Amino acid sequence: MESEICIYTFSPFGFEGSLVTVEVDLRRGIPAVDIVGLADGAVRESRERMRSAVINSGFDFPCERVLISLSPSDLKKEGAGFDLPLALAVLIQSKKNDFKFIEENIMVMGELELNGNLRPVRAVHAAAATAASSGIKMCIVPYENAEEARAAGNMKVFGAKNLTEAFSALSNAELFSSKKQIRNLNSLLVSEEGMIEKHGILFAPVEKGFEYGEIKNQKELIRAVQIAAAGGHNLLAYGAPGCGKTLSLQKFSALLPLLTPEESASVTRIHSIAGLLSKGSSIIRKPVFRQPHQTASIEGMCGGGSQCRPGEISLAHNGVLFLDEASEFKSSVLQMLRVPLESRTITISRAGRTTVYPADFQLLMSANPCPCGNFGSKEKICLCSARSVEQYWKKFSAPLLDRVDIRIRVDPERQSSGPSRTTDELREEIALAVSIQRQRQGKRNSRLLPSDIEKICITDNEAKKLLDEAAEKYEFSPRAAAGCLKVSRTIADMKGLKTINGECMKEAVLLRKNENLIAGML
The missing domain is CATH 3.30.230.10 (Ribosomal Protein S5; domain 2)
Known part of the structure; x- marks a missing residue:
């Protein structure tokens, strides 16, 4: 037969x-x-x-x-x-x-x-x-x-x-x-045995080297990192060399919950196409943390080649893309990030064929305040000319910075003393915020559309007044004002509040207005 x-x-x-x-x-x-x-x-x-x-x-x-x-x-x-x-x-x-x-x-x-x-x-x-x-x-x-x-x-x-x-x-x-x-x-979706559950959200056990309690005198930075993890917001940390910004951001993945089965499916597919799945592995549940070198090319970041392999921004899908010493990346590479940050996808065309990769990543960046790193320090002398400082910061164009909702200046001279909260303690508020976001619309606050902001980011009179005054004082763009609303919504979710109050809005504005500290350097 x-x-x-x-x-x-x-x-x-x-x-x-x-x-x-x-x-x-x-x-x-x-x-x-x-x-x-x-x-x-x-x-x-x-x-x-x-x-x-x-x-x-x-x-x-x-x-x-x-x-x-x-x-x-x-x-x-x-x-x-x-x-x-x-x-x-x-x-x-x-x-x-x-x-x-x-x-x-x-x-x-x-x-x-x-x-x-x-x-x-x-x-x-x-x-x-x-x-x-x-x-x-x-x-x-x-x-x-x-x-x-x-x-x-x-x-x-x-x-x-x-x-x-x-x-x-x-x-x-x-x-x-x-x-x-x-x-x-x-069983392929990772055994839940050993996983840590908070407010119905699963986290992986804290691995060695990812404990935030070990970081000293950086409470303001750790608070900004916690808010970024809770709402999926992009973050820029800038400060003198050795102040702890890179160390804090490299531990960031420990604050993120496990991916949902739907999120992990697309992440696993991308890593399978790239040939990056480890031997005998099944599915990726931990959010990916990608840290490309400063010499990365546009093709390395976007993807390409004869088979249109994924680049760093697609490999960081549903995870984190961390650019350490971001000012050392080529200007063209930094500007290339603008469209994927907005559309959450990237289209690659090669030899008459086109493919669309998902690129829903969270951007973290760290940078020095100037080429020598001593600008603004009371104890060290900055040897950089005003023009060199201006050229240094011009790599971060206004449209790119406008898409970064949290900007934190890391200054050891003004940071609070003492150890930071532990990773487990930070996860408590993050889990509450993530749980609320998943139940509300199934997406992070940083991904809210303008129509979503009107329905979800409900403010009281004090918060509305604070935002209006800040927008006028600091000349916020419409995107910047929307970013403040989204960050304040995350802070309110971390407290379990239904309405954004003045305290939440004040903290969101303080995290956003650091762009004026950057502007003051130019």
Whole structure:
């Protein structure tokens, strides 16, 4: 009986990628393997690896002329993940009269070694999710990628260690549901054992080096960091070298709750496409913290290349992008951040193809007050000219700074003495604010649209008066005024208040008006 099995594989490109159908025809002629369908160099080389792997696994390679078609034919096929699907498709065609194969559509990915063993490949999570959305229910991938594929959901996944195991699975559906192969999806979402729950919000245990209680004399900075974590607000900390701004911001991820399953799905897909998922991992639940070097290029930040790989801003999706010594980044890199900060996405176009990556990240920046770092210090002398200080701060254009709701000057000479609150204590108010935001609209306060602000950021008379006076005194733009409302809404949420009062608004204005301290330097 002729099998109705159909082999699909995946060609990664950008965030979406495409399913590829693998068809094989055996015909008379000089023994050879031909591949049609816009295959790149790595895919064309698959025929040699495939032939050796098939023979070294104990199978007979067809003596006929083998034609392999990859469709759609106008889509460029790239990557080493085509080895296994090509080998299985050839074996199915050559042995279709000897075996009864599973009568299912099946998605296959994997790179073959010459001895028949399988190597893990990237983009397996994206491939499994795309296949599941297309109605494909079965998947064969390398054993190291199996957890990654199962995390996509709605898929029966078989993790094969070699070509022999993968071929056996094609004729035995029970292998896909064996206890060694399948697990409860909830276990993939990270066991809640050991997690810390506050107000219904889950946090990961505090790791060594992420304890805020160890930081001394930085209460104002830690308060600003706490508010930023509670509402997802962008933050700029500036001050003299060694004042503690970098240390405080590098611990920021400890204040963030675990991602929801919906948030983690897109984050996992992006890291799968980039090949950054660790061996045997399934799904990312901890918010990502990315800290690129100051020499990063626009392509490194935005993404690109022949396959439109994700850049730093997409890898920081639903997480944090931290630019330490932000003034040392190229001006073009800093200005590039403006559109993604507003749209929460980035569109990449390469060679007539376009992809859209999600880029909903929280921006943290640290900077010195001047090139030498001593500007404004009472104890040290600044050797920078007025023009050099002006050029230094001009890298932070007004449109970029306007999108940063919290600006905090870190000055050890005016900071409160004593240790900061512990990470666990800071999480208490953050959890309350996050819980309220999720119940209210399902998005962070920093993401509120103008129409949302009118409904959610309800102020009393004192708060409204304070904002009006501050807007006039400090010449706030409409976006700056809206930023004050969003920050004050977060502060009110941290206190469990339904209405923004004058105290909340005053703190929000103080955090925003630090732009005038910057302006005073120019």
